[in-house]
């Protein structure tokens with residue numbers, strides 16, 4: 001078995017943050033040929049066992065799990081930083097017109113490639129992403145992710161009302177739009193779910209843009225394919241909630257609408273989850289659905305503050321997300337800092353100071369756990385897929401000055417959260433399948 005070893009400072013979660021100043025990370029293929037972590041620990045304890053392996057020494061560098069973005073819209077890269085008075089005008093004036101362009105395969109392919117490269121440049125190695133209502137956009141994102149060997153989850157956006165005609169799911173020759181959108185979703189599941197590192201998410205945009213018939217069919221599809229994900233939005237702002245309550249008056253709350261259509265279960269991920277009461281929180285906990293907290297987006301659009309204390313008191317799962325293009329950055333450092341602001345602002349009079357280790361966990365191991373991918377990504381425990389980032393804590397003069405003063409792990413991590421951005425990410429390593437030997441490459445001459 002060919003192993004690769006890296007000597008550097010190391011950060012992982014067990015489940016609390018664990019830091020090794022002088023550590024050794026050993027990766028190698030598992031039975032399926034995916035590169036996984038074989039060993040992690042201090043240089044002193046592990047080096048005798050691995051001294052025959054080639055070891056890459058990275059002095060002054062920190063190796064940490066690749067970041068996990070629980071909610072991001074790949075077709076909204078061009079929508080970032082668009083001025084609008086709140087969510088609904090922002091959707092109408094910028095987002096919907098841009099998303100219409102993804103009917104084109106060429107446009108989708110280029111945008112998907114740029115999007116994934118931008119995620120990687122920022123250290124994000126796993127994402128649960130929205131596409132548009134065009135199958136072209138879904139196929140483009142899956143194929144570009146596959147070419148980069150990434151773990152990525154996406155799905156066809158379901159919306160059969162209350163949006164511009166060109167963005168709605170289209171009827172087939174003998175089917176209405178709701179039926180056709182579910183036929184297309186199922187075909188995409190068959191084509192992509194479980195292939196390499198890809199996963200499918202059944203994706204109603206949000207309840208107001210789907211008919212009862214479409215939500216019902218989406219819930220039935222989710223029951224038939226329990227290993228797929230579900231992704232949508234809920235309780236982002238008050239206008240949206242009032243609208244959802246008008247459209248679905250029979251449900252107990254906006255969130256409960258999704259439960260009523262069979263769309264709350266393990267692997268169901270709801271972005272925002274801001275304006276919840278304890279009944280909503282209990283419904284999240286009981287169904288196993290989780291929240292994708294999107295703090296830069298919530299601050300940008302003035303939507304409100306996720307209630308961390310409420311979530312922890314009742315006990316439902318969550319993790320962090322960029323929500324680009326409502327979100328203002330692909331950088332996990334910006335997202336973690338915004339989550340810290342949300343904790344300070346959104347709680348009782350005294351505010352809450354989320355610890356740096358907890359913020360980091362929310363964007364790595366915590367996000368992976370929320371997605372049902374604990375032990376797969378977002379961590380560096382043995383067996384985890386070897387997606388990791390090499391961080392240079394001295395990437396800028398100010399970071400070099402500040403991180404040199406750090407006397408604890410919290411101080412080191414918080415310096416990077418507050419002062420950091422993509423410049424911290426020196427390198428990203430993805431768990432590739434094993435290198436094919438040249439003599440077995442198709443077409444190569446056999447000697």
Ligand SMILES: [Zn+2]
Nearest residue numbers: 073233271323
């Ligand atoms: Zn979103």
